[in-house]
Amino acid sequence: MRESFAEISADEHDRLHALYGPLTTAVRKLVDASIRTGVDDQVIRDAQAAIEAVTATLESRQYEGPRTLRHAVTGRPVVWADPAIGLRNAIAPPxxxxxxxxxxxxxxxxxxxxxxxxxxxxxxxxxxxxxxxxxxxxxxxxxxxxxxxxxxxxxxxxxxxxxxxxxxxxxxxxxxxxxxxxxxxxxxxxxxxxxxxxxxxxxxxxxxx
Amino acid sequence: MRESFAEISADEHDRLHALYGPLTTAVRKLVDASIRTGVDDQVIRDAQAAIEAVTATLESRQYEGPRTLRHAVTGRPVVWADPAIGLRNAIAPPxxxxxxxxxxxxxxxxxxxxxxxxxxxxxxxxxxxxxxxxxxxxxxxxxxxxxxxxxxxxxxxxxxxxxxxxxxxxxxxxxxxxxxxxxxxxxxxxxxxxxxxxxxxxxxxxxxx
Structure with missing residues (x-):
């Protein structure tokens, strides 16, 4: 028995993996840097403003497709938003x-x-x-x-x-x-x-x- | 019995809380935005570069003080890096x-x-x-x-x-x-x-x- 998820082709999977993986890696490093930083107050405030600007560009268009896809070749679900394994979730190690x-x-x-x-x-x-x-x-x-x-x-x-x-x-x-x-x-x-x-x-x- | 943590004054606590709280809130919103975004590939790549630049400024000086402080008035530990309660950890709700x-x-x-x-x-x-x-x-x-x-x-x-x-x-x-x-x-x-x-x-x- 399988749930019916929309399929994603191997090529499209690889293209999106190469696009979103490095973005989320950058966000993970920012999470680490914001925990450890000891820079001056004004640098913190400038960083906050720069982060808010990036967030606004990313929010200018939301992904509206299905949340979980199935890889056309492996048959496995692609759960990029998951907080444990998600390629696109900076909370996940992943x-x-x-x-x-x-x-x-x-x-x-x-x-x-x-x-x-x-x-x-x-x-x-x-x-x-x-x-x-x-x-x-x-x-x-x-x-x-x-x-x-x-x-x-x-x-x-x-x-x-x-x-x-x-x-x-x-x-x-x-x-x-x-x-x-x-x-x-x-x-x-x-x-x-x-x-x-x-x-x-x-x-x-x-x-x- | 208490562990001996360095104390942080109420004023200094409030000053740092007001500085780091909004920074981490901005990072949390970026984590959300990077999960949900559906913008074009070039916008993703520009966002990644902008995030890496912010991270570099935050990493230019690391905080070197004690990891856990004790609030001088309440006596409670101040654990801002914690992944469940940490004011400075974007993984935490907090x-x-x-x-x-x-x-x-x-x-x-x-x-x-x-x-x-x-x-x-x-x-x-x-x-x-x-x-x-x-x-x-x-x-x-x-x-x-x-x-x-x-x-x-x-x-x-x-x-x-x-x-x-x-x-x-x-x-x-x-x-x-x-x-x-x-x-x-x-x-x-x-x-x-x-x-x-x-x-x-x-x-x-x-x-x-």
């Missing part, structure tokens, strides 16, 4: 989630200053965002089957350092409309956070399944 | 967490497009970020006592709509170095997500307690 043939998924990513909670450590809620997402991806077979988070349990074994990290998820078992997923975040020394989640197929999708 | 005299805390906030997972719904991982933070705040008595997340369990009752929301947290009980916190996210119709968390005082803080 995670680039890989799916293996045996149904697991994993992603390697780097978290910097804008995700910091305790000094030099990733905010616990950001670890939760990453794990909710990768468990949800594995439970929905790459966002192809509609499955929503029912419960999510996170066990924080130790602080997760800022820097290069890995997240993994797999399906432990399925029972009817429920998928039981497990996952973890790791740094170079091993596991920092473990997660278990129950993901449920929504009622509207069951008859079509 | 949450403005209120503490009541009976030890509960609550916050009212609005989540828009940049926090969207399923259509018109908050990403489940963003709900987790909000709940991890408010439970952590109540367990640490407003980030005053060092307490780190041990486990966090989230129960998603239904989708959380984008728009105005409320989060609440309170201490269910404490046992030695552990605080058992509970909380929830609500929209106008009632509870959307429930949370339970166990927060632990780190070993380095126990002897000083």
């Amino acid at each position: 995670l680039d989630v890989q799916h293996t043939e045996d149904g697991r998924c994993w992603t390697e990513f780097t978290l910097g200053a804008r995700y910091e909670g305790p000094p030099d450590r990733v905010h616990g809620g950001i670890c939760a965002l990453v794990l909710d997402h990768v468990l949800g991806e594995v439970a929905s077979e790459g966002l192809v089957k509609p499955r929503f988070t029912g419960t999510l349990t996170l066990k924080y074994l130790r602080g997760t350092p800022l820097g290069p990290l890995r997240a993994e998820a797999w399906i432990d078992r399925t029972e009817g409309v429920k998928a039981f997923a497990r996952g973890r975040i790791l740094d170079a020394e091993g596991v920092t956070v473990e997660a278990e989640g129950i993901f449920v197929m929504p009622a509207w999708a069951r008859e079509a399944g | 949450l403005d967490v209120q503490h009541t005299e009976d030890g509960r805390c609550w916050t009212e906030f609005t989540l828009g497009a940049r926090y969207e997972g399923p259509p018109d719904r908050v990403h489940g991982g963003i709900c987790a970020l909000v709940l991890d933070h408010v439970l952590g705040e109540v367990a640490s008595e407003g980030l005053v006592k060092p307490r780190f997340t041990g486990t966090l369990t989230l129960k998603y009752l239904r989708g959380t709509p984008l728009g105005p929301l409320r989060a609440e947290a309170w201490i269910d009980r404490t046992e030695g170095v552990k605080a058992f916190a509970r909380g929830r996210i609500l929209d106008a119709e009632g509870v959307t997500v429930e949370a339970e968390g166990i927060f632990v005082m780190p070993a380095w803080a126990r002897e000083a307690g």
Whole structure:
């Protein structure tokens, strides 16, 4: 069963990826710079005015097409607005989630200053965002089957350092409309956070399944 | 027991709040605009160049002072870089967490497009970020006592709509170095997500307690 998303051709996908990727990378660096800057007040005010001017040009025409597209070649959904994986969302690191043939998924990513909670450590809620997402991806077979988070349990074994990290998820078992997923975040020394989640197929999708 | 943070005077706090708040608000609007824009390719490229130029001016001098300050009048920590509550972090909505005299805390906030997972719904991982933070705040008595997340369990009752929301947290009980916190996210119709968390005082803080 698949939801019916509009298709995007591989060429158009690559063209837009090359256009929006660098824009969002620039916004991510601005988010970092605005956290750390120590410039004079007038420079801050000038920066604010310049940012507002850029925003006005971007807002002069809104994208009106479908929110989620399906890649014509891979068949995977293209969710560029998502706050965990979205190419176009500067909140997202973004995670680039890989799916293996045996149904697991994993992603390697780097978290910097804008995700910091305790000094030099990733905010616990950001670890939760990453794990909710990768468990949800594995439970929905790459966002192809509609499955929503029912419960999510996170066990924080130790602080997760800022820097290069890995997240993994797999399906432990399925029972009817429920998928039981497990996952973890790791740094170079091993596991920092473990997660278990129950993901449920929504009622509207069951008859079509 | 309190950690020893450098103090910031009320006047200096207010001056910096008035300077950095509007800068970060401008960056948040840019994050939204870059998700939704449908302008021509050349306008995107010009926007990217303008953003990179602003970032360069902000990076010309980094803030080198202490990362966390203590407000001289309220005694509360000032954590402007935090991805949940940080005035200076464009990832944060930001949450403005209120503490009541009976030890509960609550916050009212609005989540828009940049926090969207399923259509018109908050990403489940963003709900987790909000709940991890408010439970952590109540367990640490407003980030005053060092307490780190041990486990966090989230129960998603239904989708959380984008728009105005409320989060609440309170201490269910404490046992030695552990605080058992509970909380929830609500929209106008009632509870959307429930949370339970166990927060632990780190070993380095126990002897000083």
